[in-house]
Amino acid sequence: MISRPPESQPESLPESPTPPDCLKKQKAASLVLYVALVLLALWVVRDFIAVAAWAGVIAIALWPLLRKVEGYRWFTGRTTLIAAVLTLAIALLVVLPVGIGIIQALREAHDMNEWFKAAQENGIPMPDVIARLPFGVHQISAWWQANLAQPLRDSAAMKGLHSTTVMTLGRHFGARAAHGLMVFAFMLVTLFVIFQAGPRLSGSLMKGARRGFGDDGAQLLARMAAAVRGTVSGLVVVGLGEGVLLGVAYFVTGLPHVALLALVTAIAAMLPFCAPLTFGVAALWLFSQGSVAGAIGLAVFGSVVVFVAEHFVRPVLIGNSTRLPFLLVLFGILGGAETFGLLGLFIGPALMTVLVVLWTDLVQ
Known part of the structure; x- marks a missing residue:
């Protein structure tokens, strides 16, 4: 009986390289998938x-x-x-x-x-x-x-x-x-x-910023963090200073609950141009009690303190730490607050920092 030779197994063919067009489509699809997943996670x-x-x-x-x-x-x-x-x-x-x-x-x-x-x-x-x-x-x-x-x-x-209205409001x-x-x-x-x-x-x-945007991106992120830190310092320091000064004025004019009024004023002064609401109400109370001189003196003193603090001290404190001009600091604080609410007080100067960095890179 004649034996047959064993059948030869077919050799595996090497995988053909992916065409460049297919690679581009895969990268585009991956990018779309990543963006969609990030947006879904944020939602x-x-x-x-x-x-x-x-x-x-x-x-x-x-x-x-x-x-x-x-x-x-x-x-x-x-x-x-x-x-x-x-x-x-x-x-x-x-x-x-x-x-x-x-x-x-x-x-x-x-x-x-x-x-x-x-x-x-x-x-x-x-x-x-x-x-x-x-x-x-x-x-x-x-x-x-x-x-x-x-x-x-x-x-x-x-x-x-x-009663219904009161309960609804409650x-x-x-x-x-x-x-x-x-x-x-x-x-x-x-x-x-x-x-x-x-x-x-x-x-x-910082590692992710360097990997995704390079050293310039990491430096920009660090400057934005410095802008946020400087804004917080400026708002808190100036607010506490206004609260202390106006607290002294409250004590001199004979207002009741001086400590509480000074604390409320300090908290309000941490927000730009909100301190006049507190010392304005206090001045009106003095006026209603017949202390016209005290009311006028408190209103004038408070206006001077707020004007100096808001237009000079606060922008200088924030600008020195962020290296931003006075006008951009003011625009960043007010524009950020109007756009994003209280959180915008800190986002605004950070965005102004990005604007200055981009402008500097453009003109150099």
């Missing part, structure tokens, strides 16, 4: 973007302090402890003023309730200071007698404050307060995680 966490942004702003502002604390021998390697202490400090800086305000409001609630009941029954008597006004006495007196001097329970405004205020508390809690958690990551997080961000 999923859209309600927490502002929370992460606030945590990032605070972390950038406190980053030099974090690195300095890590340098101490007792804190070496204890990143969780450092993160917990710094996060707790931020929480107390927010909770304590709010708590003081609530306690003070509760103390005044009884007197306000008695005053409100008296106004409902007898109306609000016209202050004597109105009769001493240089002009408009007759018009103001007539309006006051027609709208406020009569018992307020019969006025149209008081009739509109029925539910709306409660919902807003609960949402704000939840946002603040998530912000603290995010801030703790950022602090705990420490240098690893900053190193990863």
Whole structure:
């Protein structure tokens, strides 16, 4: 019997290289896929973007302090402890003023309730200071007698404050307060995680920036962080300074609750051009009590303090740390606040920094 030779196995052919056109299509498809996935992820966490942004702003502002604390021998390697202490400090800086305000409001609630009941029954008597006004006495007196001097329970405004309206307003205020508390809690958690990551997080961000945009991109990111840090420093330092100076003025003019008013003024002064609201209301209260000289003096002194702080001190503090001109600092703060709200106070100068860097690279 003749044996057949074993059949030869077919040799595997080498894979043909991918054509260049196919490679371009694959890269384009991958880019579209990556962009779509990033946009989808951002859409999923859209309600927490502002929370992460606030945590990032605070972390950038406190980053030099974090690195300095890590340098101490007792804190070496204890990143969780450092993160917990710094996060707790931020929480107390927010909770304590709010708590003081609530306690003070509760103390005044009884007197306000008695005053409100008296106004409902007898109306609000016209202050004597109105009769001493240089002009408009007759018009103001007539309006006051027609709208406020009569018992307020019969006025149209008081009739509109029925129980349903009050309950609706209460539910709306409660919902807003609960949402704000939840946002603040998530912000603290995010801030703790950022602090705990420490240098690893900053190193990863800088490495990613260099890999994606080169050394110029990493330097731009560092300058934007410096702009945010300088803006926070300028807003906080100037706000505290205005609060102290106007607190002295409150004490001199004899206003009640000087410490609380100074604290509220300092918080308001951290926002551009918001301090006049506080000392303006205080001046009106002094005027209604017959202290015309004190009201005028407080208004003039407060206007001078705010003018110097907002137009000279704050732009200089921010501009020196960000190397931005005065006008761009002012535009960045005001334009950012108008576009993005409170968060825009810090985003605006950072964007102005990008603009200056791009312009410098263009003209060189």
